[in-house]
Every structure is written in structure tokens, then in C-alpha cells.
Amino acid sequence: GAVVSQHPSRVICKSGTSVKIECRSLDFQATTMFWYRQFPKKSLMLMATSNEGSKATYEQGVEKDKFLINHASLTLSTLTVTSAHPEDSSFYICSARPASGNEQFFGPGTRLTVL
């Protein structure tokens, strides 16, 4: 089956620093990758959609300069949380969609804690 990995799985950082999260599709090529964040006991909120080789499309209310997304290849997308603050602490989940089909395959998530 399709496998998506995320790295790191857990990160703790100081306020003001930047954190990069990687999302990789391991056995398929993902033309589209999605980034979500999830607060405890809440549903997934789509942050942005990234297509390989083009700029990401951000959802309303998501700051593109704070959450930098790069989708440089068909198997890798990165999310960089710049100048992190405690309110950015959350569970960040990526998903990837193959060129054919509408199903999304989710990564295991990254728990970010900003002190």
C-alpha cells in the first residue's frame, strides 16, 4: 500500500526558532500534498495544498510567510514554521495524493511543542 512518512515525529523548540517538517511519499509519486494541523480533540484543519513545482495554495487565515511550504519533487514536501511561538504548538499532519485517484494517504504526524 501507499506509505507516507514524516520527519521528525516530535520536536520541541524554543520560541523564535524555525522548524522544518518533511513529508515523503515512499512508494508512489504525489503530484499533490496537503498540510493539516490538528488541535487536541479537534478535526483536521487544512493549511495549504502544494503541487510539485508550483507555489502552495494557502487556506484563508494561514500566513504564507510564517508557514513556508516547498514541494520540490514528486516525493517530498516540506513545511517550515518560521519564528515559532507557543501558539504554533500543534499536531501537524501531511497527506499525499497520487496522480491517479482521489484518495489521500496520511503521514504519521509531527507533534510540535514551542516553549
Place this chain on the structure above:
Amino acid sequence: GQNIDQPTEMTATEGAIVQINCTYQTSGFNGLFWYQQHAGEAPTFLSYNVLDGLEEKGRFSSFLSRSKGYSYLLLKELQMKDSASYLCAVSSGGSYIPTFGRGTSLIVHP
């Protein structure tokens, strides 16, 4: 936009059957997903309905009525490991990007 509504929490007994409902309002509907999510983990795919009717997959079945904007996930022979959050997600428009509901937390007790 989309409005997706599902119960916040349900409880059921091991071995029983439970039905989790999801209602939605959207334009340009093109599919409905159900995902299972255990605490602290990413969602895992359960089902995808495009056409009306019931689709069965082992102990899990999913039903869709597009005219009523309604779906349900049916879980049979409940096991303790089925305790999780069940997310209903609806995709619409040309992008096929699903919007997730708040999820239903299912608690299975002995």
C-alpha cells in the same frame, strides 16, 4: 463552503453494532470519505463513497445518500481496538480536496 455535522461522542459495547451518522451541505459534491484516527496518530482511510448506496468492507460498511446529504459508517462486531475518532470528510468542486468534520469519538466498553 461546506457544513459537515457528526455526533461528538458515542459509546457502545464490545460485540455490538454502532452506526455513526454524518450530514453535509455542499455544492459540487464529488465524494465522501471516512477515516479512523486513534489518539496521537494520523488518520487511516476506511472508505470512499461517490455513488448512493451501501459499500461493505469486512466489519465496516459505509452508506451514502447524495439527495439527502447523508452518510453513515456502520461498525459490526465491535472490538475494543475500534475505540477511536471517526472522521467524515467531503470533497467537492474540481480540486477533490476533502473538508473534514469534527470527528466522532467512539468509546467501546466491555
